Amino acid sequence: MPATAPSDVLEKLVSLCKRRGFIFQSSEIYGGTGSVWDYGPLGVELKRNLKDRWWHAMVRARDDIEGLDAAILMHPRVWEASGHVATFTDPLVDCKNCKKRFRADDPKIKGTPGTPDAQCPVCGMKGTLSEPRLFNLMFKTYMGPVEDSASIVYLRPETAQGIYVNFLNVQQSTRQKVPFGIAQIGKAFRNEITPGNFIFRTREFEQMEMQFFVEPGTDMHWFEYWKEQRLNWHKSLGLAPERLEFHQHSKEELAHYARAAFDIQFDFGGTLGFQEIEGVHNRGDFDLSRHQEYSGKKLEYFDQPNNKRFLPFVVETSVGADRTTLAVLVNGYREETVEGESEGRTVLGLHPSLAPIKAGVFPLVKKDGMPEFAEKLTAELRQRFPVFYDESGAIGRRYRRQDEVGTPYCITIDGQTMQDGTVTIRDRDTLQQERVAADAVARIIQARLST
Ligand code: GAP
Numbered sequence: 355m356p357a358t359a360p361s362d363v364l365e366k367l368v369s370l371c372k373r374r375g376f377i378f379q380s381s382e383i384y385g386g387t388g389s390v391w392d393y394g395p396l397g398v399e400l401k402r403n404l405k406d407r408w409w410h411a412m413v414r415a416r417d418d419i420e421g422l423d424a425a426i427l428m429h430p431r432v433w434e435a436s437g438h439v440a441t442f443t444d445p446l447v448d449c450k451n452c453k454k455r456f457r458a459d460d461p462k463i464k465g466t467p468g469t470p471d472a473q474c475p476v477c478g479m480k481g482t483l484s485e486p487r488l489f490n491l492m493f494k495t496y497m498g499p500v501e502d503s504a505s506i507v508y509l510r511p512e513t514a515q516g517i518y519v520n521f522l523n524v525q526q527s528t529r530q531k532v533p534f535g536i537a538q539i540g541k542a543f544r545n546e547i548t549p550g551n552f553i554f555r556t557r558e559f560e561q562m563e564m565q566f567f568v569e570p571g572t573d574m575h576w577f578e579y580w581k582e583q584r585l586n587w588h589k590s591l592g593l594a595p596e597r598l599e600f601h602q603h604s605k606e607e608l609a610h611y612a613r614a615a616f617d618i619q620f621d622f623g624g625t626l627g628f629q630e631i632e633g634v635h636n637r638g639d640f641d642l643s644r645h646q647e648y649s650g651k652k653l654e655y656f657d658q659p660n661n662k663r664f665l666p667f668v669v670e671t672s673v674g675a676d677r678t679t680l681a682v683l684v685n686g687y688r689e690e691t692v693e694g695e696s697e698g699r700t701v702l703g704l705h706p707s708l709a710p711i712k713a714g715v716f717p718l719v720k721k722d723g724m725p726e727f728a729e730k731l732t733a734e735l736r737q738r739f740p741v742f743y744d745e746s747g748a749i750g751r752r753y754r755r756q757d758e759v760g761t762p763y764c765i766t767i768d769g770q771t772m773q774d775g776t777v778t779i780r781d782r783d784t785l786q787q788e789r790v791a792a793d794a795v796a797r798i799i800q801a802r803l804s805t
Pocket residue numbers: 511512513514544546553554555556557558559561563630631632633670672673674675676677678
């Protein structure tokens with residue numbers, strides 16, 4: 355089965371995702387909303403499985419990280435304290451002629467914006483580009499019935515701030531001792547100037563963030579620890595190790611809050627290449643000290659054994675659920691020729707724990723009691739994991755439809771089943787079929803899903 359390297363996987367994925375119900379453009383019947391996407395029946399399962407793996411690794415499997423689900427809308431002072439009102443900006447230029455807007459560093463702009471010879475990359479007019487102006491990426495709205503400056507609130511551009519403002523609530527209610535972490539998964543919103551590449555950069559997206567509170571001086575130790583942990587987590591999703599690497603932020607790249615930062619990058623191939631999917635940041639005491647200053651409330655931790663108070667430093671791990679979903683899709687997509695068959699197959703080689711459907715169940719033919727047997731088995735398996743029952747069309751076609759959505763196992767009920775109660779389990783990747791007792795199927799698949 356030689357694998358063919360598709361030239362533009364992203365384009366093929368956009369079409370597969372729509373056709374098979376993973377991801378649709380938002381408000382499509384109205385012409386779509388710019389860079390906002392909806393997850394369909396299979397996509398919602400895939401993304402949920404990914405989030406569950408993260409939640410399990412970060413919260414459930416450890417005793418030093420607590421979960422949180424903070425609100426999207428927060429007190430507007432939060433975003434002044436966090437630095438987002440002042441510095442979460444991109445420099446933009448406007449064309450006075452065609453009214454289009456560009457990032458000031460857009461390589462398509464000829465000349466220096468604001469000068470007479472600068473040329474608009476869209477309408478081609480000279481001297482119409484404004485000087486760069488700072489544009490804040492936060493979405494603004496109003497709380498309550500009055501639309502005035504006192505009622506402005508923002509949609510959060512990161513989930514992290516909900517954790518900082520709850521630091522003492524969580525610490526005191528759980529009696530955790532530093533070092534410990536707080537994790538949450540939730541939506542974030544950014545009015546991105548150059549969104550695109552499907553779900554890679556969107557204006558509404560989900561983050562999975564964890565803030566680890568440590569004693570100052572131990573921060574670089576924990577920073578190294580979390581870099582390693584997080585890289586290993588991405589490998590555990592089945593992302594190819596050679597497609598993952600660290601990228602260290604230079605001084606110029608560091609965000610306003612960061613003392614040190616590494617991105618975990620994934621090689622998306624094509625024109626994207628290696629791109630950030632997760633950031634690991636040493637944020638020092640920037641956030642807690644700013645919230646202390648802006649709220650007037652002490653946020654110090656009291657270390658009882660040593661009888662001292664201090665403001666913890668924070669090591670943050672921040673990963674995009676949508677961007678990692680895209681990485682998993684790109685990583686798994688392959689087109690293959692199948693020996694002895696004229697038609698090739700498209701496979702989504704998803705890790706079984708991420709696959710939206712775990713097993714397809716097929717009666718070989720629609721007679722001789724096979725459908726009834728298959729329906730009974732389906733009902734039993736559905737108690738444990740998502741199953742797709744399919745009795746229509748040629749068996750090869752049914753297999754291929756499941757390969758394309760990443761279903762790791764297909765179970766076929768055939769003539770022999772009716773005699774001895776055995777069925778075949780076909781493996782998506784090896785194409786091997788093994789014959790097992792029907793009443794052992796649930797246990798066998800469950801065991802494979804948990805590895
Ligand atoms: N709290 C730190 C923080 O938000 P970030 O590097 O700006 O750091 C973290 O974002 C992760 O969130 C990124 O690695 C990416 O996976 C995801 N992300 C950020 N902006 C995004 C966008 N516009 N669309 C999709 N995912 C995004």
